[in-house]
Every structure is written in structure tokens, then in C-alpha cells.
Amino acid sequence: xxxxxxxxxxxxxxxxxxxxxxxxxxxxxxxxxxxxxxxxxxxxxxxxxxxxxxxxxxxxxxxxxxxxxxxxxxxxxxxxxxxxxxxxxxxxxxxxxxxxxxxxxxxxxxxxxxxxxxxxxxxxxxxxxxxxxxxxxxxxxxxxxxxxxxxxxxxxxxxxxxxxxxxxxxxxxxxxxxxxxxxxxxxxxxxxxxxxxxxxxxxxxxxxxxxxxxxxxxxxxxxxxxxxxxxxxxxxxxxxxxxxxxxxxxxxxxxxxxxxxxxxxxxxxxxxxxxxxxxxxxxxxxxxxxxxxxxxxxxxxxxxxxxxxxxxxxxxxxxxx
Amino acid sequence: xxxxxxxxxxxxxxxxxxxxxxxxxxxxxxxxxxxxxxxxxxxxxxxxxxxxxxxxxxxxxxxxxxxxxxxxxxxxxxxxxxxxxxxxxxxxxxxxxxxxxxxxxxxxxxxxxxxxxxxxxxxxxxxxxxxxxxxxxxxxxxxxxxxxxxxxxxxxxxxxxxxxxxxxxxxxxxxxxxxxxxxxxxxxxxxxxxxxxxxxxxxxxxxxxxxxxxxxxxxxxxxxxxxxxxxxxxxxxxxxxxxxxxxxxxxxx
Numbered sequence: 091x092x093x094x095x096x097x098x099x100x101x102x103x104x105x106x107x108x109x110x111x112x113x114x115x116x117x118x119x120x121x122x123x124x125x126x127x128x129x130x131x132x133x134x135x136x137x138x139x140x141x142x143x144x145x146x147x148x149x150x151x152x153x154x155x156x157x158x159x160x161x162x163x164x165x166x167x168x169x170x171x172x173x174x175x176x177x178x179x180x181x182x183x184x185x186x187x188x189x190x191x192x193x194x195x196x197x198x199x200x201x202x203x204x205x206x207x208x209x210x211x212x213x214x215x216x217x218x219x220x221x222x223x224x225x226x227x228x229x230x231x232x233x234x235x236x237x238x239x240x241x242x243x244x245x246x247x248x249x250x251x252x253x254x255x256x257x258x259x260x261x262x263x264x265x266x267x268x269x270x271x272x273x274x275x276x277x278x279x280x281x282x283x284x285x286x287x288x289x290x291x292x293x294x295x296x297x298x299x300x301x302x303x304x305x306x307x308x309x310x311x312x313x314x315x316x317x318x319x320x321x322x323x324x325x326x327x328x329x330x331x332x333x334x335x336x337x338x339x340x341x342x343x344x345x346x347x348x349x350x351x352x353x354x355x356x357x358x359x360x361x362x363x364x365x366x367x368x369x370x371x372x373x374x375x376x377x378x379x380x381x382x383x384x385x386x387x388x389x390x391x392x393x394x395x396x397x398x399x400x401x402x403x404x405x406x407x408x409x410x411x
Numbered sequence: 412x413x414x415x416x417x418x419x420x421x422x423x424x425x426x427x428x429x430x431x432x433x434x435x436x437x438x439x440x441x442x443x444x445x446x447x448x449x450x451x452x453x454x455x456x457x458x459x460x461x462x463x464x465x466x467x468x469x470x471x472x473x474x475x476x477x478x479x480x481x482x483x484x485x486x487x488x489x490x491x492x493x494x495x496x497x498x499x500x501x502x503x504x505x506x507x508x509x510x511x512x513x514x515x516x517x518x519x520x521x522x523x524x525x526x527x528x529x530x531x532x533x534x535x536x537x538x539x540x541x542x543x544x545x546x547x548x549x550x551x552x553x554x555x556x557x558x559x560x561x562x563x564x565x566x567x568x569x570x571x572x573x574x575x576x577x578x579x580x581x582x583x584x585x586x587x588x589x590x591x592x593x594x595x596x597x598x599x600x601x602x603x604x605x606x607x608x609x610x611x612x613x614x615x616x617x618x619x620x621x622x623x624x625x626x627x628x629x630x631x632x633x634x635x636x637x638x639x640x641x642x643x644x645x646x647x648x649x650x651x652x653x654x655x656x657x658x659x660x661x662x663x664x
Binding site (some may be wrong): 094095098118253272274275277279280282283286287289290291292293294295296297298302306 | 439465487488491492496497499503504505506507509512515516517519520521522524526530531533534535568573574576577629
């Protein structure tokens with residue numbers, strides 16, 4: 091990485107938070123249960139961050155990100171089920187499968203504007219869901235169950251909650267780095283221009299559809315890689331991972347955290363997972379509580395959870411210019 | 412064909428929308444370094460003409476040549492990359508980013524990285540050019556403001572900055588002084604003239620306000636109901652009876 095990129099991307103806060111997360115498992119109350127909860131928080135936080143590339147930076151709302159996530163999970167689970175336990179093989183297959191699917195989706199979805207993008211991503215995702223749910227190709231409604239743990243190298247299996255936690259932490263770190271580089275680059279500036287005024291961007295010589303397709307692909311691949319890590323934690327991949335409500339939850343995570351901030355959606359995703367866990371252990375109608383929290387945040391904290399910085403007098407957080 | 416300094420050639424262009432003929436057989440040629448104005452009352456087809464040249468519309472009949480190359484039917488982004496930049500009658504900027512970032516994103520469109528893989532991680536250094544443009548239009552002090560917070564006149568200037576930042580050889584200005592006070596209009600007109608000369612630009616200007624055009628143009632064409640009814644030096648056009656009639660209505664008996 092050249093010095094110029096380093097200076098643009100380096101964030102002391104991000105490094106400090108990431109290092110603190112490294113120490114998290116050392117806390118006395120971090121049981122296996124909490125480690126898995128932390129895994130989910132970081133995994134969905136990272137996926138929300140990937141979605142933020144579309145929602146916050148480019149102004150495109152995808153209602154189909156659950157399909158990228160689910161396809162990544164199935165790609166990984168299908169290999170693990172067949173005794174191919176290399177983590178790298180799982181990730182590679184997820185990239186291929188999700189990449190191919192995302193290429194088709196993004197080609198058609200970006201050809202139309204506004205609401206059509208959201209609808210097309212939703213429809214494609216529903217087709218994928220239906221295929222996995224109602225055909226027996228990959229286990230139907232049961233999905234793929236009881237797969238082996240993936241192996242990092244040789245005999246080193248990611249078979250404990252602790253190892254899974256560190257794996258997802260590395261994924262978060264690398265994905266955050268990639269997203270930071272991306273949004274502060276030439277490419278990122280064009281994305282923001284597209285969000286602000288797509289027509290004008292065309293008249294400045296930018297092939298807008300190409301940029302939209304590229305950012306869709308990147309967002310989908312980051313999400314799919316996250317999905318590929320999921321069977322290692324849960325030992326399964328089921329069609330429920332691809333339900334459209336899951337896509338909706340991703341959108342909510344981004345909104346809770348704050349659009350166009352990258353770090354915000356990570357916090358939003360983690361917050362969502364923890365809230366869901368805490369509230370659902372007391373009441374069945376936990377989604378009502380989450381809904382109320384969301385309404386509160388949208389009404390009173392339009393910049394999301396990270397918008398608290400503004401209230402405390404920090405600099406304007408949305409530096410997506 | 413020899414085109415002795417002809418930058419843009421509009422060759423019997425017609426454009427119809429259904430039964431409505433917005434342009435019928437309009438022809439003219441703009442030469443290197445000229446400020447060429449197209450005037451006409453509202454609804455004369457001026458904006459349609461610009462949309463045809465800038466790639467938004469494909470002409471129904473006729474050709475548009477830029478430096479000898481046929482461009483009719485090209486996409487707006489392709490036409491911009493060839494060196495034609497357009498400003499908009501209704502201010503068309505990036506509202507929620509800073510003034511400087513507006514110009515930067517326009518300027519980096521011409522950077523080496525643009526459209527290449529390296530653009531995913533590199534940020535081209537276009538600061539100097541962008542800052543220079545802002546200085547030329549007196550927007551330097553506002554560079555960190557959000558574009559939407561600029562005054563109307565400043566937004567009009569930013570609009571022109573965006574176009575110029577893509578380093579065009581031909582600029583299409585669609586009523587650049589729309590909504591300005593007479594004082595601002597005069598100032599803006601002088602500024603456009605000065606900057607066009609300094610950068611060696613060829614300018615195609617659309618106006619419905621005749622007074623703006625007379626002070627600035629080398630040559631004027633008049634559109635009326637989609638047809639060119641006159642072309643010539645500003646004084647010549649001003650005194651043309653057909654033009655007077657188009658603007659003021661038929662003489663009273």
C-alpha cells in the first residue's frame with residue numbers, strides 16, 4: 091500500500107477498537123454463548139457495512155442482500171458436507187458462486203433506476219430462496235445440516251467459538267480496510283456523485299451503470315464471504331438465511347448505524363444482534379421493541395448511532411464527500 | 412472534408428417527439444474559439460438542440476459532427492469524454508457535498524485512473540486544477556461549504572466550474588445567467604467571456620435574453636418554432652425583421 095493510500099485510510103479509532111475487540115474474549119464473562127453472540131454481532135456488522143457501500147455511498151437500496159449471504163453460506167456448507175474442509179476452498183467457491191449471481195443481478199438491476207433497483211434485487215433473491223427452499227437439490231427446507239468445521243491450514247480447524255470469533259474479527263478488519271480504501275478513492279468519489287446526482291455524473295463523463303455494477307459486485311462479494319464463514323459457526327446453511335426479512339434486517343442495521351459511515355453500520359449490525367438476543371429472551375414479540383427503537387433512531391438520530399458524535403460536538407461524521 | 416477551424420457542425424438536424432417537430436432541419440457551424448449563441452423565444456427548440464448535441468436525444472434526421480467526427484447517438488458520457496461539456500439551465504450540481512468536492516469529482520473524470528481498475532484504490536491529485544477553477548469564479552472562500560448552501564448566483568458559477576473541470580474544448584452553456592439579477596448577469600457575462608478566452612474554449616450558448624447575447628457573442632443564430640430563421644453577427648441579427656417579429660409578434664397594422 092502506497093503512503094498516500096495509507097494516510098487516506100488510517101484511522102486511529104478503528105485500530106484501537108479493533109485491538110480492544112481482540113481482547114474481548116479475555117473478559118471473565120465471555121462464555122461460549124457470548125463468543126458466538128459476538129461472532130454474530132461482528133458478522134452482521136460487517137455485512138451491514140458492505141451494504142452501506144450501496145445504500146450510504148451510492149444511494150442504492152438492495153432488498154436482496156440475504157441471497158448473497160445465503161449463497162455464500164451454501165457454497166461453504168456444500169463443500170464442508172462433501173469433506174472438502176479447507177477454509178480457502180470454501181471462500182473461493184463462495185466468491186465464484188456469489189460473483190456469478192451478483193454479476194447477473196447487478197447487470198439487470200442497475201439497468202433501471204430508483205425503485206426498480208430495489209425490486210429487481212428483491213425478485214432475484216426470492217427466486218434463489220425458492221430454489222433452495224422448494225427443491226431438494228440442497229436439502230430443501232432443512233438445508234445442509236451438521237457440516238464439519240473448516241480448516242485454516244493442515245489440521246488447524248476453526249472448531250471452537252473462540253477461533254470462529256477471531257476469524258470473523260479478521261474478516262471485519264480486512265473488509266473495513268477494503269471499504270475505507272474504496273470510499274476514499276477515485277471510485278468512492280464517483281459513487282457519492284452518483285448518489286447526489288446521477289444524471290450530472292453522466293454528463294461529466296462517467297459511465298454510471300458501470301460504476302453501479304462494480305459497487306454492487308463488491309458489496310455482494312463482501313457479503314458472500316461473510317456468508318461463507320457462517321456454516322463454520324453454526325454447522326448448517328438453511329434457506330431461512332435467504333428470506334427477504336433477512337435482507338430487511340440488513341437494511342435496518344445500516345439505518346440504525348448511520349448511512350454512509352462504514353463504521354456506523356458495523357455498530358448498527360452489532361447493536362441489532364445484541365438487542366434481538368436480549369429482548370427475544372424475555373418476550374416473543376421482540377420485533378416490536380426493535381421496531382420502536384428503530385423509529386426512535388430515525389426520528390431523533392437521523393445520522394444513526396454514530397450521530398451521537400455530532401451531539402457531543404464532534405466533527406460531522408458523514409465525511410463521504 | 413476540410414473544416415477550416417469548424418469545431419461543431421450541426422447538419423440539417425430534425426428532432427420530433429411524436430407529431431411535434433421540436434427541430435426542423437437546423438444547420439450551423441461553430442468555429443474554434445468562437446462564442447456562438449443560439450437564441451429564440453421559449454419553446455423555440457433551443458434545449459432540444461442542446462440535448463441532441465450533448466447526447467441526451469438522438470436526432471430523428473441529420474448529423475452532428477464534432478471536430479469532423481460524427482457524434483449523433485453517442486451517450487452523454489461518451490460525448491463528454493470527447494471534449495464537449497454541458498451546463499444546465501436548472502442548476503444541476505451535487506448538493507450535499509462540498510463545493511470543492513463537486514469540482515474534484517468532475518476534474519478526476521479526466522485523470523489517468525478514470526475508468527481503470529486502479530481507480531478502486533487510487534485518488535488522483537487534481538487539487539490544483541480544481542482550486543484554480545474555484546479561484547477563477549470567486550468561489551475559493553466557499554470551498555468547504557456544502558454546494559446546496561451557496562447562493563443562486565454562486566451555484567450558477569459552480570455549474571460552469573463542473574463543466575470546465577472536465578477539460579472540454581467545447582462548452583455548451585444553457586442559459587448560464589438564468590435567474591440572475593441584471594447586475595449579476597453583466598458580471599457573469601464578462602467573466603464567461605474572459606475565462607473562455609483565457610482557456611481557448613469554444614462556446615455554444617443558449618439564451619432567451621437577447622441583451623446577454625449581444626454583449627458576448629461572435630455569432631448568433633435564431634431559432635423560432637424549431638427552425639433557424641436567421642444567423643449572423645449580433646447587430647445583423649438584432650435588426651433582422653423576421654427576428655423582431657418572432658420576439659415581439661407581428662407588427663400592428
